[in-house]
Amino acid sequence: MTSVSIKNLDLNFGSVKVLKQLNLEIDHGEFLVLLGASGCGKSTLLNCIAGLLEVSDGQIHINDKNVTWEEPSDRGIGMVFQSYALYPQMTVKGNLSFGLKNARVPKDEIESRVARAAEILQIEPLLHRKPAALSGGQRQRVAIGRALVRDVDVFLFDEPLSNLDAKLRADLRVEIKRLHQKLHNTMIYVTHDQVEAMTLADRIAIMKEGLIQQLDSPAEIYNRPVNKYVADFIGSPSMNFLDGDMSTKGKFKTGGTEIDLGNYEFVDGPIGAPVWFGFRPEHVIVGEAATSQPFSTKVVAEIVEPMGSDTLVWTSIENQPFRVRVDGQASIKTGDEFLLGFDPARASIFDKENELRV
Amino acid sequence: MTNSSSNTTVEMTGPRGAKPKRALSPRNIMIYGVLLVVACYYLLPLYVMIATSLKGMPEIRLGNIFAPPVDITFEPWVKAWSQACTGLNCEGLSRGFWNSVRILIPSVAISILIASVNGYALANWKFKGAEVFFTILIFGAFIPYQIMIYPMVIFLRELGLFGKLGGLVLVHTVFGMPILTLLFRNYFTSLPEELFKAARVDGAGFWGIYFRIMLPMSIPIFVVAMILQVTGIWNDFLFGVIYTKPDAYPMTVQLNNIVNSVQGVKEYNVNMAATLLTGVVPLVIYFASGKLFVRGIAAGAVKG
Ligand SMILES: Nc1ncnc2c1ncn2[C@@H]1O[C@H](COP(=O)(O)OP(=O)(O)OP(=O)(O)O)[C@@H](O)[C@H]1O
Ligand SMILES: [Mg+2]
Numbered sequence: 001m002t003s004v005s006i007k008n009l010d011l012n013f014g015s016v017k018v019l020k021q022l023n024l025e026i027d028h029g030e031f032l033v034l035l036g037a038s039g040c041g042k043s044t045l046l047n048c049i050a051g052l053l054e055v056s057d058g059q060i061h062i063n064d065k066n067v068t069w070e071e072p073s074d075r076g077i078g079m080v081f082q083s084y085a086l087y088p089q090m091t092v093k094g095n096l097s098f099g100l101k102n103a104r105v106p107k108d109e110i111e112s113r114v115a116r117a118a119e120i121l122q123i124e125p126l127l128h129r130k131p132a133a134l135s136g137g138q139r140q141r142v143a144i145g146r147a148l149v150r151d152v153d154v155f156l157f158d159e160p161l162s163n164l165d166a167k168l169r170a171d172l173r174v175e176i177k178r179l180h181q182k183l184h185n186t187m188i189y190v191t192h193d194q195v196e197a198m199t200l201a202d203r204i205a206i207m208k209e210g211l212i213q214q215l216d217s218p219a220e221i222y223n224r225p226v227n228k229y230v231a232d233f234i235g236s237p238s239m240n241f242l243d244g245d246m247s248t249k250g251k252f253k254t255g256g257t258e259i260d261l262g263n264y265e266f267v268d269g270p271i272g273a274p275v276w277f278g279f280r281p282e283h284v285i286v287g288e289a290a291t292s293q294p295f296s297t298k299v300v301a302e303i304v305e306p307m308g309s310d311t312l313v314w315t316s317i318e319n320q321p322f323r324v325r326v327d328g329q330a331s332i333k334t335g336d337e338f339l340l341g342f343d344p345a346r347a348s349i350f351d352k353e354n355e356l357r358v
Numbered sequence: 359m360t361n362s363s364s365n366t367t368v369e370m371t372g373p374r375g376a377k378p379k380r381a382l383s384p385r386n387i388m389i390y391g392v393l394l395v396v397a398c399y400y401l402l403p404l405y406v407m408i409a410t411s412l413k414g415m416p417e418i419r420l421g422n423i424f425a426p427p428v429d430i431t432f433e434p435w436v437k438a439w440s441q442a443c444t445g446l447n448c449e450g451l452s453r454g455f456w457n458s459v460r461i462l463i464p465s466v467a468i469s470i471l472i473a474s475v476n477g478y479a480l481a482n483w484k485f486k487g488a489e490v491f492f493t494i495l496i497f498g499a500f501i502p503y504q505i506m507i508y509p510m511v512i513f514l515r516e517l518g519l520f521g522k523l524g525g526l527v528l529v530h531t532v533f534g535m536p537i538l539t540l541l542f543r544n545y546f547t548s549l550p551e552e553l554f555k556a557a558r559v560d561g562a563g564f565w566g567i568y569f570r571i572m573l574p575m576s577i578p579i580f581v582v583a584m585i586l587q588v589t590g591i592w593n594d595f596l597f598g599v600i601y602t603k604p605d606a607y608p609m610t611v612q613l614n615n616i617v618n619s620v621q622g623v624k625e626y627n628v629n630m631a632a633t634l635l636t637g638v639v640p641l642v643i644y645f646a647s648g649k650l651f652v653r654g655i656a657a658g659a660v661k662g
Contacts, residue, residue: 052555073561085552089574098570099560146560 001064003028003186004049004154009058011044011210018044019210022058028153029184033197036207037233042190045207046156049188050079063153073102075154078147082159084139086131092142093127099150117148120179137168144179157189161196173199194236198222206230224348228355231278231348237312239348240322242277252277252349255318259295263345267357274352281312281323283346286330290341301336315340411435411630418626434627438635442628444615451632453605454612458592458639460523461608465530466587470580473535477542478568482554492543499536506533507600514601521603529601530591538583545579546572581650589640609636 004026011019018041026032034042047053049060051072059068067075086095093114100110118124121141131139140160147155160176161169177200180187191197197204198218206213206221206229214226225231231239244254252259254277290296299315299322306328313324313332324340332338349358380386410418411434412427440450447453479485480492510529511520519525549572557567598608607615613636617629644651 047555050555050559052558071561072555072559077559079556079559081552081556083550083552085550085556087553087557087571098557098562102561102566146556150560 001028002026002061003030003063004188005061005064006045006049007059007061009045009048009060010056011041011048011053012056017210019048022210022212024205024212024215026186026188028186031180031187031189031200031202033201033204034188034190034207035192035194035197035204035233038192040207041210042192042207043158044210046079046158046188046190049075049154050077050156051075073099076152077154077156078150078152079156080140080143080147080158080160082162084131084143084163086139086142086146088131091128091130092123092134092145095131095142096127096145096149099146103150113149113151117145120148120182121145121175136164137172140164140172141175144176148179148183153185155185155187157187159190159192162191162193169193169196176200194234206233223346224357225278226357228276228278228350231350235280235282237281237323237325239278239280242279242317242320242322243274243352244277245272245274246349247272252344254320257297257318259344261344261347261349262294264347264349265345271351271358275358276350276352276355278348278350279342279346281325284324284326284340284342286313286324286326286332286338286340288339290339293341294343294345296339296341298337298339301332301334301338304332304334407630407634411627411634413627415623415625415627434625435631435635437625438616438628438632442616442632443621444612444619451609451612451616451635454607454609455635457523457602457606457612458609461526461530461598462588462591462639465527465534465591466584468527469531469534469538469587470583472531473538473583474542474573474576474580475568476535476539477544478546478572479564480539480543481546482551482567482572483564495536495539499540503533504596507596511600520601521606523602523606526597526601526606526608529597530587530594533597534587534590538587541583541586542576542579545576549575578650581647585643585647585651588643592639 002025004024006022006024009019009022009024010017022045034045036042044053048055049062051067051070055068059066061067062075062077072079087098090098096114096117097110100113105113114127115124118127121144123138123141123145126134126138126142131142134142140163143160157176161172164172173196176187176189180200189196189200201218203215204218204221205215208229214221214230216224221230221234225234228241232241242252242254244252246252246261248258249272250261252261252275259277285293297317299317301313301315303314305312305314308328310328311326311330311332313326315322315324326332350356351358406423409425409427410423412430412432414429414431414433417428438450439452441448442450476495480488514520514525514528517525517528519528553571554567557571562570592608593610594608595610595614598611602608602611613632616632
């Protein structure tokens with residue numbers, strides 16, 4: 001049984017097609033993160049699910065009921081907005097109970113639900129304050145509470161943490177995760193923060209220009225991206241790409257360098273065509289240990305960027321930039337020559353023509 | 359120097375802290391001088407009016423209009439309010455005042471109510487034809503209303519409202535609509551859209567959102583609209599003359615009739631008092647709500 005199911009969804013703003021034949025099935029209790037570059041249609045999709053935008057074509061089902069024409073309040077969803085969107089003239093309590101009053105919930109029921117939400121989110125001391133007298137983190141908690149009191153099956157979050165500073169963001173991220181484990185609601189969460197996506201999601205949907213590129217678990221998306229866009233988008237620093245071909249079976253060749261692909265898992269057999277050879281900077285091994293890797297080569301450090309916990313070293317292989325992430329304690333300096341090695345089994349290879357994984 | 363950022367006292371010479379300002383710089387003299395002259399220029403007529411209204415006729419005949427009143431008398435004010443004659447009746451301005459009040463209150467209330475709902479619907483509920491409707495309204499704001507006077511006369515006659523206070527209320531409501539709707543629409547568009555969305559998710563309907571969410575956040579713009587309407591309607595002369603009969607004339611029309619009446623001597627003091635009395639209402643409104651007015655203008659009226 002699916003919780004939210006989107007079928008052939010189209011959404012146009014006038015002549016601009018924002019969502020194109022989008023299909024998505026979300027299970028009960030699943031935490032789905034929508035991730036994508038700015039303007040790819042994440043908020044638009046969320047607004048469609050919430051019923052705040054009228055879809056141009058297609059259907060939306062929530063709990064196996066077709067809600068395509070239903071009002072937002074009748075869909076069994078709660079929504080948390082980026083700008084909190086708290087009603088400024090009402091107290092926190094007023095904000096929390098507004099939806100319940102509209103639904104004509106009896107008074108004592110409202111009281112108990114507000115009390116429960118306030119307890120879960122630890123905002124009891126704030127109940128009689130106005131939103132203007134709250135900090136950003138507290139406001140966001142109230143905004144979550146407003147969705148919480150309505151006892152909905154599906155939570156929609158539109159970049160709820162992006163207005164907060166880094167530390168608070170990390171704290172609230174954990175709180176949202178804890179909330180999900182406690183409530184087991186379905187959650188659809190929009191972000192363009194990769195860390196949020198990787199840590200929170202059961203599954204991540206990577207979107208580009210109104211289309212879902214890949215819908216998979218975070219590990220699968222990280223390790224086996226289906227196309228070059230996803231590979232490039234996920235991971236920080238992003239993946240290295242070497243331009244070459246695979247005319248010799250099982251071997252990748254770029255310039256004078258040949259990499260034996262050994263036990264790389266091909267999607268459908270090795271092809272003999274121009275390809276991108278993608279490799280994550282953090283999977284490269286440097287120094288003595290590199291010699292034991294299936295592939296190793298000598299390179300020169302061109303730029304060294306220390307970042308505390310680790311250091312990013314820019315080098316090149318066959319005149320193509322190649323980034324390597326090494327331990328923060330490593331003693332590589334600009335101009336140093338060093339040995340790097342890696343296991344091609346961890347690479348991602350993409351056909352140059354259609355940019356799909358091979 | 360291992361700890362340069364600690365709280366040890368550091369030797370400092372030369373300029374430090376806020377730059378001192380001289381009170382009597384040439385620049386200040388210039389600014390305040392010009393402001394003073396301009397203020398006097400605008401206040402002088404008011405002074406003349408007040409001074410004249412407090413003088414008796416013999417004093418006025420001396421012809422010294424700038425001289426302060428020697429013998430202060432409130433007789434002209436009383437006469438202007440309750441005894442001045444227009445044609446046959448000699449009830450003074452009081453009847454016009456009450457007529458104006460009876461016109462003002464419903465016109466202001468109805469026009470603001472309708473225009474705010476219009477603006478809210480246009481800003482937040484993207485209904486079919488909203489764009490067309492809005493364009494027509496904007497167009498209406500720029501048509502000189504003199505063009506519509508005669509059609510309006512016929513329209514009111516057909517409704518049976520011609521010459522009645524109700525007719526004038528209708529006219530004021532209709533003519534205030536374009537600019538007020540524009541004002542409210544712009545204000546409501548400037549409010550965060552997510553608030554509206556949140557209220558919809560919370561199950562509030564068209565009126566629920568209007569009364570519970572939008573209205574409490576829009577007090578400044580309501581004040582602006584009220585001031586615009588009160589001054590506009592109170593100062594209106596043309597519509598009052600055209601669409602009402604003598605016993606329903608608003609204060610401005612009656613003032614005109616008193617000042618321009620040709621019988622007997624011209625009582626300048628009574629005329630001045632009558633004029634001041636007529637201008638009092640908009641003035642009071644301005645003074646009472648000046649701050650809110652500025653805030654409302656800054657908040658919504660100029661944003662688009
Ligand atoms: N009301 C509108 N009229 C026309 N185009 C719109 C409208 N709203 C959004 N768009 C367009 O739709 C596309 C998707 O917008 P959307 O807000 O869904 O992006 P997003 O993925 O949420 O981006 P971000 O991460 O910046 O929030 C954008 O290209 C945007 O310009
Ligand atoms: Mg967005």
